[in-house]
Amino acid sequence: MRDFVRNRVVPRELEIVASDAIPDDLRQQEAEMALFGDAIPQDWGGLGLDLVQLAMELGYTSLAVRSMFGTNSGIAGQVLVGFRTDAQKQQWLPRLAEGDVASFALTEPGAGSDPAGLRTTATRDGDDWIISGPALVGDERTGYRAAMTSLARGRIHIEALAVGSAQRALDESVSYAATATQGGTPIGDFQLVQAMLADQQTGVMAGRALVREAARLYVTGEDQRIAPSVAKLFCTEMVGKVADPTVQVHGGTGPRRQDTAPPRRHAAAGRSPPRSGWRPALSPSSHAADRDRGAPRR
Structure with missing residues (x-):
């Protein structure tokens, strides 16, 4: 990882800034290194790497590089890892590890740093849920x-x-x-x-x-x-x-x-x-x- 960051990404930082995008070849290298699943357990197609060492290496260069896969293996992927059924893990985690884009619905105009202040609601309608804002993962017992x-x-x-x-x-x-x-x-x-x-x-x-x-x-x-x-x-x-x-x-x-x-x-x-x-x-x-x-x- 250190070699990838310092010898492949760092020399192209100005290019990333100028184009406001991660070059396709760097993204492909990230996928080949399985970085989209760096913190997802190996049982679900990820690498299951250390919680902090990889992040310290990635922090050395443009944070946009890390942002390409940080949500997949981090804030969104870990909700699935820790709180979802095996069937849901099998359905979603391998896809996240391969590079499908995930998201975590949190920020609102009046909330974000204070999750308890979120105004988005989920109302049960039979076996379904009616969401007043972006789709959420979880149920009424474990979501928060x-x-x-x-x-x-x-x-x-x-x-x-x-x-x-x-x-x-x-x-x-x-x-x-x-x-x-x-x-x-x-x-x-x-x-x-x-x-x-x-x-x-x-x-x-x-x-x-x-x-x-x-x-x-x-x-x-x-x-x-x-x-x-x-x-x-x-x-x-x-x-x-x-x-x-x-x-x-x-x-x-x-x-x-x-x-x-x-x-x-x-x-x-x-x-x-x-x-x-x-x-x-x-x-x-x-x-x-x-x-x-x-x-x-x-």
Whole structure:
């Protein structure tokens, strides 16, 4: 998977952005690798892979690649895996694993993050159901529980993607700091740049550890509510704080450079909206002080 992401997808990120589509040959490769069923159990035609490792790898590149199959094996597929009959699993899961597109009806104008606020209704009519909105999977006893369980699992997937995106931003920073020079000195030798790299590395490692612990608690059943939410909150804020210094490390050209655009774009897609009270780790005064000691201007 790492080879596929870094050697086949990453070089084509600008092409994906320009065309606003995943190239057909990449989609075909994903299907041949059985990625549409990456988290679907092997008994139902999937790969049954680890909950977070694959997502961390996919987070390294355009999140559109992951979105092609994320719903199939994730939020929609897991409702079928955990709450449907064997006959329904046999009918649908192999098809999802092969690439048929699935969906999960959740978002409404006034609901989404709060599933309890959904206004779509399902009313029994004999042996049938009358749905006031998009079709739903489930019954009156398990539908809401199935949705909430699947959403909790999905949070772990999202936070793992955020860690992958943060790792990409860190790698871009380290690579540039090691090769770019000012006055004949690699900018990675400047204390301010080193401090930014250290903060980035700390965020990535903390996020990775938190995701793995949340995944462990989810799989064992010890905590399928609080831990996934805590890890998602941390990681989706962390990825933004790791991506922002990538632009600073690249100096005055950072906002315009193509090699910094993908990590910043991926981070923006996965980060939480900024909350009041957050401030950058380094203030303008510290920038000026370090610049006076010989740090590169940004």
